[in-house]
Amino acid sequence: MPDTLQSAHRIVVKVGSSLVTNEGKGLDQSAIANWAEQFAQLRAMGKEVLMVSSGAIAEGMKRLGWSKRPTHMHELQAAAAVGQMGLAQVYETSFRKYAIQTAQVLLTHADLTDRARYLNARSTLRTLLELGVVPIINENDTVVTDEIKFGDNDTLGALVVNLMDADLLIILTDQQGLFNADPRKDPTAKLINLANAGDPALENMAGGAGTLYGRGGMISKVLAAKRAASSGACTLIASGREPQILLRLAQGESIGTWLQAPTPKLSARKQWMADHLQMRGKLILDAGAVRALQEDGKSLLPIGVIKVEGDFSRGEVVSCSSCEGVEIARGLTNYSASEARLIARKSSSQIKEILGFVEEAELIHRDNLVLI
Ligand code: GLU
Numbered sequence: 001m002p003d004t005l006q007s008a009h010r011i012v013v014k015v016g017s018s019l020v021t022n023e024g025k026g027l028d029q030s031a032i033a034n035w036a037e038q039f040a041q042l043r044a045m046g047k048e049v050l051m052v053s054s055g056a057i058a059e060g061m062k063r064l065g066w067s068k069r070p071t072h073m074h075e076l077q078a079a080a081a082v083g084q085m086g087l088a089q090v091y092e093t094s095f096r097k098y099a100i101q102t103a104q105v106l107l108t109h110a111d112l113t114d115r116a117r118y119l120n121a122r123s124t125l126r127t128l129l130e131l132g133v134v135p136i137i138n139e140n141d142t143v144v145t146d147e148i149k150f151g152d153n154d155t156l157g158a159l160v161v162n163l164m165d166a167d168l169l170i171i172l173t174d175q176q177g178l179f180n181a182d183p184r185k186d187p188t189a190k191l192i193n194l195a196n197a198g199d200p201a202l203e204n205m206a207g208g209a210g211t212l213y214g215r216g217g218m219i220s221k222v223l224a225a226k227r228a229a230s231s232g233a234c235t236l237i238a239s240g241r242e243p244q245i246l247l248r249l250a251q252g253e254s255i256g257t258w259l260q261a262p263t264p265k266l267s268a269r270k271q272w273m274a275d276h277l278q279m280r281g282k283l284i285l286d287a288g289a290v291r292a293l294q295e296d297g298k299s300l301l302p303i304g305v306i307k308v309e310g311d312f313s314r315g316e317v318v319s320c321s322s323c324e325g326v327e328i329a330r331g332l333t334n335y336s337a338s339e340a341r342l343i344a345r346k347s348s349s350q351i352k353e354i355l356g357f358v359e360e361a362e363l364i365h366r367d368n369l370v371l372i
Contacts, residue, residue, distance in 0.1 A: 005249040008167035010048045014157035019240040020055030033094045038246040040098035052137045054153040059083030080141035101133045106140035115315030154220040158227035169228040172240030177257035197229035197259035225259040232265030281310025281318045299362035302343040331369030334360045
């Protein structure tokens with residue numbers, strides 16, 4: 001059994017609607033308080049934790065007095081808008097007891113495929129983690145319906161893992177994990193302890209379970225694990241009703257279903273950059289910048305850039321080369337080509353004066369850069 005939660009540094013925990021709202025009865029304050037307590041302890045162990053929580057629709061339905069899930073999308077979206085108010089409130093109050101600040105972050109899948117928005121979301125979330133704030137993330141159900149139709153935020157959890165280069169996705173649900181058959185119908189069904197994320201056999205086993213209040217059956221969890229594995233992260237599917245589940249996992253206890261990522265994180269990230277993003281430009285670096293990147297593990301600052309080639313926007317991938325023409329890194333640029341030309345060879349403290357605003361002090365942040 002891999003000791004993934006013990007070794008994981010950045011963790012995304014996704015909790016489903018039926019857990020968050022006690023199967024639609026209303027926001028489960030004690031369950032949320034319990035996760036807050038466990039998060040506090042995980043942070044004391046030096047881990048960074050992000051929460052992806054659904055439950056907005058279920059809570060909204062309760063607040064609006066609807067006992068049956070509506071079929072029309074616009075009604076579900078309206079319910080989500082109502083319920084999200086309560087969701088944010090309970091998370092805020094529960095985490096505050098442990099002196100932890102929370103932040104509400106509403107994202108869509110499209111936000112994470114658009115390059116500039118991807119970088120904006122990544123920078124915001126990274127800053128929140130640096131500030132010690134726990135992001136509480138949900139889909140922005142007013143403008144999109146992906147998770148309402150299918151995932152109950154399972155997919156969103158995986159997208160956040162990819163976005164933040166997290167080590168582990170923990171999907172807490174109302175089942176013990178993934179079984180080789182539906183345990184509600186087949187008493188001989190066995191829990192799968194360990195498998196490879198992306199194994200096609202898992203998709204057959206998971207086939208379409210679902211509860212009244214959340215859309216995400218096992219199939220969306222298995223697909224989320226496959227997506228998380230594309231950036232090298234493992235997924236754990238386990239019961240959110242197990243007492244102290246996160247802490248027990250952190251102590252190495254074997255609970256639920258581990259879905260391992262077949263490719264290690266760093267090469268998966270390089271692959272992801274190669275597959276998902278076309279290179280739009282090139283930065284030629286001086287010897288000091290090459291050293292800073294290759295030897296010191298630093299970010300690329302504008303002062304180290306001698307020349308900017310090509311035409312690119314914020315969030316696109318650019319190649320970084322030495323004066324001798326050797327490619328040494330690739331990364332997501334914080335500034336467009338025209339902005340980069342203006343700030344090249346300048347100190348970061350001059351960016352504000354030159355451009356009138358500062359996206360970041362770095363031209364490419366270390367977290368958004370892979371060495372070639
Ligand atoms: N984003 C939705 C929520 O928070 C997903 C869950 C659902 O479809 O019920 O409620």
